[in-house]
Amino acid sequence: MKWHLYTGPLVLVILWVLVSQFGLVDAFFLPNPLVTTAALGTLVVTGSILPDLLATLARVGLAFLIAVSVGLPLGLLLGRSEKVYRHFEFIIDFFRSMPATALFPLFLLLFGVTDSSKIAVAAFASMLIIIFNSAHGVMHTSKTRIRAAKIMGATNAQIFRWIVFWESLPQTLVGLRSAVSLSLVIILVTEMFIGATSGLGRQIIDAQITYEIKTMYAVILLAGVVGYLCNLVFVHVEKNIVHWGGK
Amino acid sequence: MTHGISISNLTKSFNHSEVFNGFNLTIKPGQITAIFGPNGSGKSTLLNILSGMVKQDAGQYRIEDFDRFQFSYVFQNYRESLLPWRTNLENLALPLEIQGLAPQDVRERIRNLQDLFEFNIDWHGHPYELSGGQQQILAFMRALVTNPRVLFIDESYSALDYENNLKLRDHLQTYYLAHKPTVVFITHNIEEAVHLASEIVVFSKKPTHVLETITNPLPYPRTVESLKTATFHEVKDQVLTAFQKAANL
Numbered sequence: 104m105k106w107h108l109y110t111g112p113l114v115l116v117i118l119w120v121l122v123s124q125f126g127l128v129d130a131f132f133l134p135n136p137l138v139t140t141a142a143l144g145t146l147v148v149t150g151s152i153l154p155d156l157l158a159t160l161a162r163v164g165l166a167f168l169i170a171v172s173v174g175l176p177l178g179l180l181l182g183r184s185e186k187v188y189r190h191f192e193f194i195i196d197f198f199r200s201m202p203a204t205a206l207f208p209l210f211l212l213l214f215g216v217t218d219s220s221k222i223a224v225a226a227f228a229s230m231l232i233i234i235f236n237s238a239h240g241v242m243h244t245s246k247t248r249i250r251a252a253k254i255m256g257a258t259n260a261q262i263f264r265w266i267v268f269w270e271s272l273p274q275t276l277v278g279l280r281s282a283v284s285l286s287l288v289i290i291l292v293t294e295m296f297i298g299a300t301s302g303l304g305r306q307i308i309d310a311q312i313t314y315e316i317k318t319m320y321a322v323i324l325l326a327g328v329v330g331y332l333c334n335l336v337f338v339h340v341e342k343n344i345v346h347w348g349g350k
Numbered sequence: 351m352t353h354g355i356s357i358s359n360l361t362k363s364f365n366h367s368e369v370f371n372g373f374n375l376t377i378k379p380g381q382i383t384a385i386f387g388p389n390g391s392g393k394s395t396l397l398n399i400l401s402g403m404v405k406q407d408a409g410q411y412r413i414e415d416f417d418r419f420q421f422s423y424v425f426q427n428y429r430e431s432l433l434p435w436r437t438n439l440e441n442l443a444l445p446l447e448i449q450g451l452a453p454q455d456v457r458e459r460i461r462n463l464q465d466l467f468e469f470n471i472d473w474h475g476h477p478y479e480l481s482g483g484q485q486q487i488l489a490f491m492r493a494l495v496t497n498p499r500v501l502f503i504d505e506s507y508s509a510l511d512y513e514n515n516l517k518l519r520d521h522l523q524t525y526y527l528a529h530k531p532t533v534v535f536i537t538h539n540i541e542e543a544v545h546l547a548s549e550i551v552v553f554s555k556k557p558t559h560v561l562e563t564i565t566n567p568l569p570y571p572r573t574v575e576s577l578k579t580a581t582f583h584e585v586k587d588q589v590l591t592a593f594q595k596a597a598n599l
Contacts, residue, residue, distance in 0.1 A: 251431035254401060255445040255496075256418040265444070269435045347434035347478055 134317040143321035152325065158301035159290060160329070162218065166225035166286045171279065173226075174233030178278070181234065182241025182271065183263070195235055203228035203289050211297065221293040228289060229282035236278025240271025273345045280337040287330050303329070354379035355400065355500075355532065360409035362395060369395050371557040372409070377549075379414065382526060382533040384543035386589060387553025387561075388597045393536040397423065397502045400534075413500060419449050422493035423502040429485040429509075432477040438488055439473040445496045463495050466528065467521055483514035490518060494525050503535035507542060516574065519546055523571045540593070544586045545572055552592040562592040 116136055122128055123135035134142075146152040181188045206224055214220035244267050252262050294304025303326045310319035341348070355377040362370045369392040377383050385393050398404040400411055401423045413421075422445075432441050439460070446456045469487055477485055486509065493501065503522075507515050519542065526533060537543050543550050550564045566585045568576055576582055593599075 245430065247427055247430045248433065250403065250425075251428070252444075252448070254403070254421070254423045255448050257448045261448055265447075266433065269433065272435075345435075347476060 131314075132316060134320060138317050139320045139324065142317040143324055146318070146321055146325070152303075152306065152322065155301050155303050155306050155322075156325070156329070158299075159287075159294065159303045159326075162222055162290045162294075162302065163225070163283070163286045163333075166222045166290060167229060167283055169222070169226040170229035170233055170282055170286070174230035174278075174282075175237055175275070177230075178234040178237030178275070179241055179268070179271065182238035183267070185242050188238055188242065195231055195238075198227075199231040199235055203285070204292060207293065207297065216298045218299075221290055221297060221299070224293065225286045225289040229286045232282045232285060233275075233278045236281070237271055237275040240274030240278075241267055243274070244270040273341070273348050276337065276341045276345065280334065280341070283333045283337065284330060287326075287333065291326060355411065355413050355534070357396075357400075357411040358409060360396075360399070360411060361407045362392070362399065362404075363407060364395075368557040370406075370409075373558060375551065375560055377532065377534060377551075379532050380530045381549060382522075382535070382547045384547035384550045385534065385536045385553060386538075386540065386543050386550055386593065387558070388555050388593075391553040391555055391596070392558045393553060394426070394504055397425075397504055397534065397536065401502060416500065419496060420499045421501075422496060422498040423504070424490060424493045424506045425502075425504045426506060426508075428493075428506045429477075429482070429489040432485060432489055432492075434476060434478050437474050437476055438471060438480070441477060441488065442473075442492050442495055445492060449496070459495055459497070463491055466524055467491055469521075483510055483517075486510055486514065487518060487521070490521065497529060499529075499531050501531050501533045503533065505536050505538060508538060515542070520571075522546060527570055540586060540589055541577065544582060544589060545577060550585070550589050552589060552596055554596050555598075561596050562588075564588045564592065 119133075119136050123130060123133055181191060203224055206227070207220075210220045210224040210227075214223055248266050248270065249262055252266055257265070290302070291304035291307075293299070294302035295308040299305045303322055306322045307319055307326070310316070310322060355375075357373060357375045360370045360373040361368075373396075375396075385396070387393055395404065399406050400413065401421070433444065436444070442460055442463070443456050446459060451459070467487075469484075469491065471480060471484055471488070477488065480488065486506065490506070507518055510518065522533070523546070525531075535546065544566055548566055550566065552561045552564070553559075554561045564585060566581075568579070568581055568585075
């Protein structure tokens with residue numbers, strides 16, 4: 104058992120208990136851990152949060168899927184020629200550095216107050232991260248390996264399939280992992296502020312407005328768990344596929 | 351026997367520095383030829399031109415009956431060209447897959463080569479689990495799996511310790527005796543050159559020309575014992591004398 108993994112969470116919970124026990128923060132604004140966990144338990148056991156959880160997951164999933172299916176081929180393609188990539192580098196870096204939230208109004212104009220606008224803005228921002236990472240993965244392929252394959256008589260397609268693709272994979276997976284996290288963040292924020300009727304973001308803001316503070320904390324916790332699990336899945340996939348990483 | 355190499359009037363400059371200007375050389379087919387010379391005398395450049403990786407400015411070269419799929423070039427840092435996402439066995443199979451060979455033919459070729467080398471590693475493991483020396487041998491085997499008729503080697507032994515270096519010299523001779531390819535190898539190690547080659551070509555400084563070609567008559571296979579013979583020392587002295595001239599020592 105790796106006990107050191109639990110030190111951080113344990114310290115946090117103890118602090119939380121101490122703060123609420125000694126009334127350092129008004130119990131109304133910070134319910135103790137037990138109350139909060141109980142609220143989360145109720146939400147999960149009764150299944151009342153399930154539709155919201157599924158709605159959020161569906162939006163994140165769809166945004167991610169769109170981002171991957173557009174961004175991945177584009178990134179791999181652009182990375183093949185550093186010259187071509189340089190032409191697009193500025194746009195990619197510019198939009199990648201721009202806070203996606205600044206684009207909300209624009210996407211609202213384009214897609215209206217619908218799910219589409221939320222998914223589109225998340226997909227757009229995630230796509231840029233995927234393009235950036237996979238293109239850089241391709242561009243940094245070892246010249247020695249490509250040269251060796253050329254001497255063996257490999258065609259460009261073979262070099263791409265057997266060398267470049269694999270060589271860019273670690274960087275591509277880093278891009279995918281960041282893209283999922285970003286999608287989740289953007290979807291949650293848009294659920295809060297752009298007329299959603301469901302979703303974890305919506306539940307958090309509703310609970311806050313109605314002073315259901317313990318519910319608010321419970322849903323925040325749940326959102327955290329979702330984000331963490333998404334990350335965990337990707338770390339696991341990376342470890343299993345990219346077994347040569349760092350060696 | 352074909353696969354001889356002839357080079358005439360070769361000219362090549364890099365950034366106004368002339369490496370070759372009207373360079374001529376003939377390499378005999380079915381023999382091991384060593385190229386020995388001072389730093390920057392264009393040894394690697396020559397192999398890069400002959401393998402088509404670098405374009406010459408002028409002049410011609412000809413490798414008789416050249417076939418891309420029966421040609422291997424083991425260059426410096428060659429072991430870095432192993433693919434870590436493939437198993438050792440899959441790495442060995444790569445050149446054959448590139449040629450589109452059927453799986454059973456791939457297996458047979460690999461088995462033949464494994465028999466020839468008696469090199470025992472975990473074939474289903476990955477290159478990063480091997481020692482540097484083992485990686486080098488694996489990379490070298492990969493260069494031989496296609497049964498090359500023409501084989502270029504550029505100092506790929508230099509990173510090895512002496513024991514593995516001797517082992518690889520042994521492997522090269524085994525392959526050479528079995529298939530009689532045309533081998534051209536570059537080395538900075540005079541002992542290695544004389545040990546393996548039947549002809550040692552000594553290059554001058556830039557612009558490069560052939561200073562001398564020295565013949566080593568010792569029969570193959572040449573063992574470690576051959577390194578102690580009088581003939582070996584005589585040939586080695588001749589090469590050293592030629593090198594002295596080349597490097598103005």
